[in-house]
Amino acid sequence: MLKAPLPANEKERLANLYEYSLLDTMDEEEYDQITKMASLLCDVPISLISLIDRNRQWFKSRVGIESRETSRDEAFCAHAILEGEQILEVPDSREDERFNDNPLVLEDPNIVFYAGVPLISDNDMALGTLCVIDRVPRVLTDAQKESLKILADQVVKLFELHKASLQKDRYLKELEARNKSLEEFARVAAHDIKSPLASIKAASQMILSKPENLDEEQLSLMELLNQSSDQLSSLIEGILRHSRSNVLILEEKSWFSLPELVDGCMKMMAPLGQCPIKAKYPEGLNQIYSNRTAWQQIIINLLANAIKYNNNPEPRIKVKVEAIGHEIELKVCDNGPGILPEDQERIFKLFETTQNKDLSGSTGTGIGLATVKNIVSGLGGQIGLESKVGEGSAFVVQIPIV
Numbered sequence: 001m002l003k004a005p006l007p008a009n010e011k012e013r014l015a016n017l018y019e020y021s022l023l024d025t026m027d028e029e030e031y032d033q034i035t036k037m038a039s040l041l042c043d044v045p046i047s048l049i050s051l052i053d054r055n056r057q058w059f060k061s062r063v064g065i066e067s068r069e070t071s072r073d074e075a076f077c078a079h080a081i082l083e084g085e086q087i088l089e090v091p092d093s094r095e096d097e098r099f100n101d102n103p104l105v106l107e108d109p110n111i112v113f114y115a116g117v118p119l120i121s122d123n124d125m126a127l128g129t130l131c132v133i134d135r136v137p138r139v140l141t142d143a144q145k146e147s148l149k150i151l152a153d154q155v156v157k158l159f160e161l162h163k164a165s166l167q168k169d170r171y172l173k174e175l176e177a178r179n180k181s182l183e184e185f186a187r188v189a190a191h192d193i194k195s196p197l198a199s200i201k202a203a204s205q206m207i208l209s210k211p212e213n214l215d216e217e218q219l220s221l222m223e224l225l226n227q228s229s230d231q232l233s234s235l236i237e238g239i240l241r242h243s244r245s246n247v248l249i250l251e252e253k254s255w256f257s258l259p260e261l262v263d264g265c266m267k268m269m270a271p272l273g274q275c276p277i278k279a280k281y282p283e284g285l286n287q288i289y290s291n292r293t294a295w296q297q298i299i300i301n302l303l304a305n306a307i308k309y310n311n312n313p314e315p316r317i318k319v320k321v322e323a324i325g326h327e328i329e330l331k332v333c334d335n336g337p338g339i340l341p342e343d344q345e346r347i348f349k350l351f352e353t354t355q356n357k358d359l360s361g362s363t364g365t366g367i368g369l370a371t372v373k374n375i376v377s378g379l380g381g382q383i384g385l386e387s388k389v390g391e392g393s394a395f396v397v398q399i400p401i402v
Contacts, residue, residue, distance in 0.1 A: 002098040004078035009125065013081075014054060016125040020163050023051060023058055030158055031061035034151050038132055039063045041147045042140060046109060046133035049155055050077040050116075057128070064133070065109050074104050080116035081126035087145055088129075090114040092137040113138045115145075117152040122160060130155050201229040256292045258285065258328065262319055265299040275307050279319040288328065288401050294375050295399075301372045302332040302395050310336035312392075323401075327381070330397040338389040348373045348383065372397075 007013055017023075031049055039047035046064035050057045057075040059068055072078050079098065080088035093099040093112055104111050116131035130152040132140075140148070204226040211219055259281045266277045299319075306317045312335050320331040339347065350370040376383045381399030 001074070001100075001102045003073045004075070004082060007082060007126065012123075013125045013127070016121055016123050017051060017053070017127045020121075020127070020159055021166055022060055022159065022162065023053060025060070027061065031155065032063075034130070034155055034158075035061040035063045038130060038148060038151050041151075042115070042132040042144050044113070044132045044134040044138075048077075048131050048133070049119075049128065050075070050131060051128035052078055052081055052126075060128075070104065074102055076102075076104070076111065076114045077116050077129040077131055080129045080131065081118050083118060084126075085118060085120060087140075087148065088114070088116050088118075089140060089145075091139050109133065110135050112136055115140050115148065117148050119152055119156050119159070121156065127159070197229055201226065204229060253289055253291055255287050255289050258288050258295070258321060261292065261296060262299055262321065262330075265296060265303060266319070269300065269303045269307060275310060275315040275317055277303070277317045277319065279321070281321050282323055285321065285323055285328075290328075290399070290401055291379060294379055298372050298375055298397060299330070299332075301368050302330075302397075305368060305395075306332055306334040306336070306393075310334050312336055324398070326400055327398045328401045330399075331394055333392065333394040335392040338391055339385065339387040339393055340389060344385050344387060347385070 035047040035049055039045065044064075046062075048059050048063070048065070049061040050059055052072060052075065054072070056069045056072050057077050059065075062068070076088070076090065076093075076099065090096055090099065091113060093102065093105045093114060099105055099111070099114075102111070111133050113134035113136065114131060116129035118126040119128050119130060121127055130148065132148065204222050207214070207222050208219075208226060214222065259279075262279055262281075266279065269277070303317070303319070307315075310317070314335075316335050318331075318333045320329075320333070322329045322331075348369050350367065373383050376397055376399060379399050381397060383398075384396045385393060386396065387393035
C-alpha cells in the first residue's frame with residue numbers, strides 16, 4: 001500500500017477546510033440526497049462525501065457503509081485530492097500497487113472499484129471528494145463521469161452556503177453584543193447627564209415661579225436656561241432611541257396587519273396636536289410578514305414629525321400604503337412648511353437639522369429621521385423625500401416584504 005503524499009499546500013488546505021466547520025456535524029438531507037443520486041447514476045452500492053482531515057477521512061454523507069471515518073493513510077480520497085479537478089478512477093484496486101494490499105480492499109468494505117471527484121473550494125483547495133465505490137471491477141461511462149462532476153459542484157455549493165450561514169450567524173452575534181454594549185453605554189451616559197439636568201430644570205422653574213424677584217435680563221436668561229434644559233432632555237432621549245434602533249432590526253419577524261398597526265399609531269399620536277390624519281390602504285392588503293416593532297417605530301417617527309412641524313392654520317396629514325411588486329410603500333404626507341432643496345439630503349444624517357421649528361418654537365435634534373433611515377436600511381429598504389417649500393412634504397418608505 002502506498003500512502004498518499006501530502007499536498008504542497010496542505011497547511012493552507014487544512015485551514016480552509018476548518019473554516020467550513022463541517023467535520024463531525026450531523027447528517028443532513030441535502031447531502032444525503034446527493035450521495036444517493038450518485039449511487040443510482042453510477043449503479044454502485046457505495047457513495048460518499050469525504051473530507052480529508054489531518055489524520056483521517058471523515059464522511060459528511062454516506063450510502064452503503066456504516067463507518068463515519070477511516071484513517072487518512074488508507075483513504076483512496078487522500079490520493080484523489082492530488083488530482084486537481086480531475087476524477088481519480090481505479091477500475092480494479094487489486095491490480096493497482098497503490099491499493100492492492102490496502103485494508104479497505106482486503107477487508108470490509110472490500111473496495112475494488114473507486115472513482116472520486118475532488119471537492120474544490122472557492123479558494124481552490126481540495127477539501128475532499130464525492131466518490132463512488134463498488135466491490136467488482138468496472139469503468140464509468142463519460143455520461144456518468146459528467147454527472148458525478150455536476151453533483152460534486154452541488155456539494156461545494158452546499159459547503160459555501162453552510163460557510164456563509166456560519167459567517168452570518170457570527171456577524172449577527174457580534175452585532176448584537178456590540179449593540180447591547182452601545183445601548184448600555186448610552187443608557188448609563190444618559191442617566192448621568194439627566195440627573196444633574198433634572199436639578200438644573202427644577203432650580204430654573206423654582207426661580208421662574210417668582211418672576212417678581214428678577215429683572216428683565218435675569219428673567220430672559222432663566223427662561224433660556226429652562227428652554228435649553230428641555231431641548232437637551234429631548235436630545236438625550238433621541239440618542240437613546242437611536243442607540244436602540246439596531247436592536248429593533250434584529251427582532252424576529254412575525255405576521256401582522258399593517259393597516260391595523262398604522263391605525264394604532266395614528267390613535268397614539270392624536271394627542272400631540274389638533275391635526276386630522278387620514279389613511280388609505282389598498283384592498284386585500286392585510287397580513288404581512290416583517291419586523292412589526294421596526295415598522296411601528298418608523299410610522300410613529302414620521303407621524304410625529306408631520307404633526308410637530310406643521311404650522312399650517314389648517315393642518316392635514318395623509319398616510320398612504322401601497323403594495324408595489326415585492327415591496328410595501330408607506331407615504332406620510334403633510335401640508336406643512338416644506339423643506340428647502342439643499343436640506344433634503346442632509347436631514348437623514350445624524351444631528352443634522354433644518355431651520356424649521358416645531359409648534360413649541362424649538363428646533364429638532366437631528367436624530368429622529370436618522371433613526372428612521374437606520375431602521376429602514378436595516379430592513380433592506382430605502383427612504384426618500386418629496387417636498388416643496390410652502391406646500392408640504394411627503395416621506396416615502398419602501399421595504400421588501402413577503
